[in-house]
Amino acid sequence: MRRTFRAALGALMLSLAGALAAPAGAADAAARPGDLLAQGRALYLEGRRADGSALTAVRAGGLALAGAEAACVSCHRRSGMGGSEGRSYIPPITATALFTAMPVGKGASAIGDGRPAYGEASLAHALREGVDASGRPLDYLMPRYRLADDEVSALQAYLRTLPERPAADGGTVHFATVIAPDVPRERSEAMVGVLQACFDEHNAGPRPERGRHKLAAGMSQREGRKWQLHVWNLEGPQAGWGSQLARHAGEQPVFAVVGGVGGAQWEPVHGFCERTGVPCVFPHLEAAPAAAGSFYPLYLGQGALLEAGLVARHLAQQPPAHRHVTQVLREHDAAAQAAAAALQQALAEQGVETGELRIPAQAPLAPGLFSRLQAQETLVLWLRPADLAQLAGVAPAGAQVFVSATLAQRDEVPLPQAWRARTLMAYPFELPQQRARVTTPMRQWLQERGLALTDERVQADAFVACRALRTAMLEAEDHLGRDYLVERLETNMERTTATGLYPRLALGIGQRFASKSGYLVRFDEARGGFAAIGERVAP
Structure with missing residues (x-):
């Protein structure tokens, strides 16, 4: 059978649909009569109809889906860019992917058959009957939805907004890092110093090509947008942090927040990220907030x-x-x-x-x-x-x-x-004797940039945050949206070699803590350090 849509990621992704719910306010917006975009958003992200009832669908074989399990986001993700796991491939359903024609050999189709652009009628046929715009059957795992005409119109209106595009300032992408009150100056300087050096490295462009790394004639390395870092220093009690963050964001909107330093009081920053849809990537914290149900804040660990x-x-x-x-x-x-x-x-x-x-x-x-x-x-x-x-x-x-x-x-x-x-x-870190191989490149990188090792834990977290950001931004360059950035970070962390002081870093869909394990160690007086009393475990 020829396929345009391939197999979905399965029950795991479906069960996580609720964790990928819309930002605050989407539910109220969807209830307003005539607001097609809000209705489409609720269908896509929550599997919820305008009257509050659950969206329903059936897969081949009679498997019934309802509500969050039937939501498009469970497979095609918030960005609409889809993804893959193993041999399963979920194609993009963004405006560009759906509403433009795909010639033979181009587009999401695994066999490159091409197809006409979708219109409202062909989109309705695909959603209800499982047949694509060229008349080919879609994969049997693609749900067949029970949708009214106005719901198809609403879903189409929302799909035309995907993926969202960031505001660019002359090609420059702006980022912030947040420093909580009472953070010692040396710790904030350690964080900002590493981030700024990483940004300077990015803005310098690709390294010169030498030896075996030289590209063939006619090829060149791609240079991405320039980055600018803004430091947001918070002041006073937590109750005032939200207004301070809003003021900073109003004066200079940012694409994402990277790094940052705090203790255990971080909930206002977490809330700002989730409420405004701004990714907040790997701050250095002593105790991270509860992240269940959130999408935009990502943490290295729970401390x-x-x-x-x-x-x-x-x-x-x-x-x-x-x-x-x-x-x-x-x-x-x-x-x-x-x-x-x-x-x-x-x-x-x-x-x-x-x-x-x-x-x-x-x-x-x-x-x-x-x-x-x-x-x-x-x-x-x-x-x-x-x-x-x-x-x-x-x-x-x-x-x-x-x-x-x-x-x-x-x-x-x-x-x-x-x-x-x-x-x-x-x-909660990797044992010192086992992490030297991973931290040596970071130490060399700091030395090459004239940065002293003043706080290894803060600097290692900043290094991991910026390396992860650079990889994700490179992959998202052509579809640069905040949701897609988060999705690329989720995908990439398991493959990163820059793990800082942690034993292992990995994120899955809906996971918000990259390090999930640690040791209990005893003090080893003979060796002047400490030794694990057992294997590394995830509590």
Whole structure:
């Protein structure tokens, strides 16, 4: 059978359609009578009709689909650019792909048969009967939809908007990076320094061709649009961040936000990204916001929240006598509070009760801080370097102690000798001895550009963010839209060689955390470092 539309990605993509819902406001817009574009958007992204009922369709063999499962986005993606997985190919259904004629040997058809341009009648025939504009049957996995004439018109109106195009300033693409308040100056400078160097490298154009890398006569390397980086420094409490971000975006609209530095307070930035449809790519955070159902924000990892999962998984395997847990944290430390809440919830699901010991913000650690704890108590210390160093004056306690690598900020954890033998560290990065091969190119790159290695974790995250952005932008150059950029990032992360400090980076459709695993490590006094107590795991 000749095919124009190939097999869909299957049930996984269909189940994720709900996570790819329209930005806020689409539902209300779709309900307005006569708004064909909004109605088409709701059909495409949500599988929802104007009256709120579910869109319905049937696949060959009688498989019924409804609502989000029937939405076009589940296979053709937000951008309309389709995609592929294995031998399954989903063609573009953008305005250019559908509403212009495809000559033989050109277009999405795997066998290059060509076809006339779609009109409203042929589009309706394709959607209802599974026959393309040239009269050929579509793939049997392409749903046959039950659509009224006005719904076909609405869907056609929306398809003609795909893919969306960014505003260009004389060919320049503008980006921003966001710096949260109270971020130490050296950390913000580390982030911005790497990003600016990466942008300068991009703007310098292709490297000179030499030796075996020279192209054949008549061929040339393609040079993309120039990039410009804007630094958005936020001020004050979170409640005012949204208006500050809106003001920055009003003064200089940006195509995407790349990198950035924050702690655990990032929800207003996350909300800005999702609300405005601006991709926000891999900020450096201590604890990332919940990302379920979001599309535009992407994160390298969950930071201390992943560490909470590693600790919970380990404790679930311990005898009941060793599962009395007390979490220790400073008041007003947002990252510590987020991690403690995540661990408490995870342990509660296992039937393990937890207690908290909160230390006032400026109070020193008293020598008898843990004197009232049970002998078999498990301590989880969500403490930062200054407090870990203060433990030298505190009597060791707890049969088992855990510390956070994220809050410790560096691998050189200032934990006193008396505490080390009973302590495990939750470590969401690749082990130092195994990641040297991956980080050496980054170190050389920094050196070549005159950048000192001042904060390896921040600089590594910035390096990964910009490398991922460059690859995705290159692939999206001819169809440069924000949705398509996110989709290219999802696809490319599994193939990247620039993984920074992480064991592995990969994104799937609807996934928003690229690193999902880590280790528990013990301090190895003989070697002066630490060693994993088991395999790398994903909690």
